[in-house]
Amino acid sequence: AASSGMSFFEATNASAFEQAATALSNALTASFGDNSIPSNRSEIALQPHSFFVSWNGVLCLVFRGFPLALEKLKSHLNNECLTFGYRKENFGSQWAKVTLAFVSDQSKVNPLTLEEFRRLKEICQACNTPFMSKNRSIGIPINTVSLVEYEWRSLEKISQSKEFEILCSCDKISEGIELSPEQQVKTKQVLSEWEEEDSYLKNVNAHGAPYRPDSPSMQSNGLTCVTFLDFKSNPNVWKAICDFRLKVNDEFPGRHEWLTDDSLHCTIRPMDKQLISKQ
Numbered sequence: 001a002a003s004s005g006m007s008f009f010e011a012t013n014a015s016a017f018e019q020a021a022t023a024l025s026n027a028l029t030a031s032f033g034d035n036s037i038p039s040n041r042s043e044i045a046l047q048p049h050s051f052f053v054s055w056n057g058v059l060c061l062v063f064r065g066f067p068l069a070l071e072k073l074k075s076h077l078n079n080e081c082l083t084f085g086y087r088k089e090n091f092g093s094q095w096a097k098v099t100l101a102f103v104s105d106q107s108k109v110n111p112l113t114l115e116e117f118r119r120l121k122e123i124c125q126a127c128n129t130p131f132m133s134k135n136r137s138i139g140i141p142i143n144t145v146s147l148v149e150y151e152w153r154s155l156e157k158i159s160q161s162k163e164f165e166i167l168c169s170c171d172k173i174s175e176g177i178e179l180s181p182e183q184q185v186k187t188k189q190v191l192s193e194w195e196e197e198d199s200y201l202k203n204v205n206a207h208g209a210p211y212r213p214d215s216p217s218m219q220s221n222g223l224t225c226v227t228f229l230d231f232k233s234n235p236n237v238w239k240a241i242c243d244f245r246l247k248v249n250d251e252f253p254g255r256h257e258w259l260t261d262d263s264l265h266c267t268i269r270p271m272d273k274q275l276i277s278k279q
Contacts, residue, residue: 020271023080030076044176045139048131051124056208057103063096065183068175093267101256111205127244154211156263226265
């Protein structure tokens with residue numbers, strides 16, 4: 001993903017997708033060097049931590065955090081986005097996770113009771129056993145990031161995408177697993193929210209933007225930088241996800257719609273087409 005060499009003024013006259021691609025390419029070069037120079041493939045990996053019920057009833061797999069290498073990329077990408085006048089990153093992409101399922105439209109009219117929420121929480125915690133070890137063998141390798149122009153928030157329907165390979169030199173390999181204290185605190189902060197069950201249940205039952213719009217008028221088109229996740233490359237993690245799906249479906253039949261396997265991703269940073277004016 002070598003820098004295109006496009007200046008800020010040239011990029012601002014380009015299409016929204018080309019402009020975002022330039023920003024991402026620049027951020028990758030700043031983070032990992034010029035990928036046109038031969039180097040070793042990075043050993044970056046996301047470590048699964050916990051299944052979780054997020055706001056709007058979304059079921060997630062939360063990772064331990066963004067490793068140092070991806071945290072560096074996010075920092076450089078934020079700088080690029082500020083240069084090009086994009087929105088400030090919101091909290092939703094500041095903690096590392098993958099969305100697995102969302103509440104079906106038919107089920108939204110039947111909000112979870114406190115007892116049901118506690119049962120769903122128990123299922124999440126019971127399925128976390130494979131993630132208890134900090135062994136690197138449970139990691140999901142990250143070799144690429146993608147810029148995606150999507151029509152559905154689930155990324156199950158996209159207009160165009162561009163993949164960028166991540167390469168880095170040997171002295172940076174340790175950054176692929178280790179977490180900063182800030183990332184560890186952020187993950188702990190997110191997971192602590194559901195401890196206050198009564199108040200958190202209101203967020204779980206709140207309605208959010210659709211992941212699979214019913215009509216073109218409801219499509220939430222946008223641009224985002226993600227890394228698509230090949231869970232099947234790690235049989236232990238993939239089995240945990242499949243077991244989680246089965247247990248949730250058994251306990252709450254028809255309540256959730258599961259994202260397709262090839263759309264599963266971790267968001268690095270949204271890169272919306274809509275720009276904000278600079279002050």
